[in-house]
Amino acid sequence: MANNGYGYGGLLCLDMETEERANRLMNLLQNYSQFGFMAVSLGYYETLMSCSGSSTSSELNNEEKELAGISPGLVRMSVGYVGTLEQKWNQFEKAVFRLQDFGLLNKN
Numbered sequence: 001m002a003n004n005g006y007g008y009g010g011l012l013c014l015d016m017e018t019e020e021r022a023n024r025l026m027n028l029l030q031n032y033s034q035f036g037f038m039a040v041s042l043g044y045y046e047t048l049m050s051c052s053g054s055s056t057s058s059e060l061n062n063e064e065k066e067l068a069g070i071s072p073g074l075v076r077m078s079v080g081y082v083g084t085l086e087q088k089w090n091q092f093e094k095a096v097f098r099l100q101d102f103g104l105l106n107k108n
Contacts, residue, residue, distance in 0.1 A: 015071050016075055018072055026075060030049075033095040035095060045081055047088065052075075053065055
């Protein structure tokens with residue numbers, strides 16, 4: 001599946017370090033900037049996101065997660081093909097700036 005405006009969707013990962021911060025980011029992305037939807041599976045044409053450590057990789061123990069590079073705050077996002085790339089980027093930035101306003105993200 002592809003969008004003529006920018007091609008195929010892609011996968012983006014962001015390590016928020018803690019599950020609490022990951023959930024805060026996903027909540028803002030879904031409910032504040034309408035970037036995408038929280039889900040346990042990333043297979044859909046809309047943008048979906050999940051906190052891998054507590055969802056898709058929850059069957060792994062902590063040592064296995066560490067070996068795989070899955071931190072408690074790892075957010076995986078499957079960027080869908082609905083909308084334009086510019087729109088998705090603006091929605092993502094809007095949520096990140098909001099996190100910075102809350103002091104939950106370093107401004108560097």
